[in-house]
Amino acid sequence: MLISSVSLSAILHGTLFTFGFQEAPLTAFHSGPQHSPYAMVLLPGLNEGPMALPWTTRIADAIAQRGWSTVQPTLSASFSGFGMSSLEYDTWELDMLMDHLVKLGKKHIMLVGHSTGNQQSLHYARFGKNRAPLVGCVLQAAMSDREWYVSAEPNHQKWIALARSMAAKNQSEEMMPRDAYSFGPVTVRRFLSLADKNGTDDMFSSDLTLEQRKAIYAPVQVKLAMILSGNDEYRPMTVQSELLLENARTAYPRFTVLKTIPGVDHAVTPVGGQIELVNTILSFMDTLDIPK
Template sequence: MKFNGTLHRYNDHHVAFEFEPTGLPNALIMIGGMTDGLTTVPYLANLPHVMEPLDYSVVQIQMKSSFIGWGTTSVKEDVEQIKQLIDYLKSSEGGNKNKIVIMGHSTGSQDVMQSLLSISDEVEAGILQASCSDRECFPLFASDDVVAELNSRAKKLLDEGKAEEMLPREFMAYTNNTPVTVYRWCSIMLPGGDDDFFSTDLPDDALTRTFGKISKPFLVAYSGADEFIPKEIDKPAVLKRWESFSNPKYWSKQSGVVAGASHGVKQPEAQKILYEKISQFFQEFSL
C-alpha cells in the first residue's frame, strides 16, 4: 500500500509522517504500539479522511522505541520525543500547528497516559485505543511457571542495580525476538511497573494517581475482540471502573467498547465505529 504525505525530521535522528491531506491547521499525533512503525497501524489508512473535516492532519511519530526499539527504552523517554515533535509541529518549519491531540494504539496508550500526566499543557486531548495490559496478556503465551521464573530472574537483576543490562536470549522467545533491558521487562511485566497503567487488578490508589489526575479531555476506545485481553475480563466493567476514578469533566461520553474490534481494529465495520467515536469526541469537546 502506498501512502502520500510529507516526511518531517523533528530531531536529528527521528522522523514523523504527515498523511495527506497535509497542511491543516491542527495535528493528531498517532503513537503506535510495540513493534509498530510508520504506517503499520491498520486503521491509519483512512483516519486522515476522518480528521480532515475537523481541520486536523494525522501525523505518525517514529521514535527510538519504534519497531524493535521498545525493549531498550521507556514511556518517559517516549514522552520526551513526543514533546520534541509537538514543539516542531508548532514551529514555522513544522507548519505552525495550533492544536495538538495525541492518540495511542496499544502500548502507545501508555505514552498517551504518561503525556497527559506530565506534559498536559502541550496538548488539547488524548485518545487511548486498545489500552490493554501487557502484564495480563503475557500468561496467554507462556505457562504460569515460565512467567514466574522469568519475572523472578528479571526482578533479581533489577534489585542488583542492573536495570540497563540486556536480558539473556531466552527472554526473547516472549518478545518477538526483541532485545529487552532488565528495566523495560520489569516495567511491563511486574505489578506497579512504569508501564502498568491498564491492568485490571491495580489497586484504587494506583488509578487515583493515573486516571484521577488527567486534566484534559480523553477518549478510551477499548477493542471488543482484543486477542491480547484474557477472555475472562469483563471489558465494560473495566471501563466503568476507570471512569469512576476519572474527572467527569474530562472523561468522554464516547468512551466504550468498540464492538468486534481486534487489537489492531482490522475489521472495516469496527473501524467505522472507531472513526465515529473519534469524530464525536472532537465535537463533544469542540477540539
C-alpha cells in the same frame, strides 16, 4: 460525519520531516492539510511504526475532511526499539515533536494511541513539558501488558524473579534472555516496566485499586476516550472489557467516550469495526474544547 465503507488503499501523501536535538534526528510523516492548526499524532504499539495500523488511512482521510492533519512519528521506541526505550524517553522525544509542531503552526493536538501507544499517550498527558497544545487523547485497545504476559507466559514468575534479581544487582540495562519475552529484545528495566506489578507501563490492569488508578490519571488535564475491542486477543479471558471501562470512568471524570466495539480484534482489522472506530473518534473530537 459518517465515513465511507469503501475500502481505502494504504497510501498517504505528505511530507517527511526531521525533529529533535540529537546527533541523529528523529523523523515523522505529516499528511493531510499541513497548514492547519489542528493535528492528530498517531502512536501505535510494540513492534509497530508509521502505517502499521489497518485503519491508519481511514482515520487520516476522515479527520482531513475536518481540517486536521495526521502526524506519524518514528520514535526510538518504534518497531523493535521499544525494548531499549522507556516511557520517560518517549515523553522526552514527544516533547521535541510537540515543539516542532508548534513551530509549524499547530495549536491544537490530539494523541491517538493503540495498544502500548496508549501508555505513551497517557504518560505524555501526565508529564510532557510541552503538552500545552494537547487537547485530548484516544486510548484504543488499552490492554494491560502485565496481565497479558501473566496469562500467556507459563514461566512468568521465573522471568520476573530473574529480572528483579538483576535489577537489584544494578543490571537493569542488561538484556533479558531471549525466551523471556516473545515480542523482541528487551532490557531488564523495560521488561519490569511492562511485565511486573506497578511497573511504569502498568496503567490498565484490572486489579489496580481505585487509589492507584486515580494516581495515574491525577496529572491529566485533557479529555480522554477509551475504545476497546470486544474480541481483543490480548485481554485475558478472566478480564471483561466492561470492567476496564468502569475502572477508567471511576478513576477520571473527563472520559467523554467509553466504548467497546463488539466482534473486533486488537488491531481492529474488520472494515465494519474500523468504520465504527473512526466514527467514534470523530464523535470524541466533537467534545474537545477547541474552536470549531
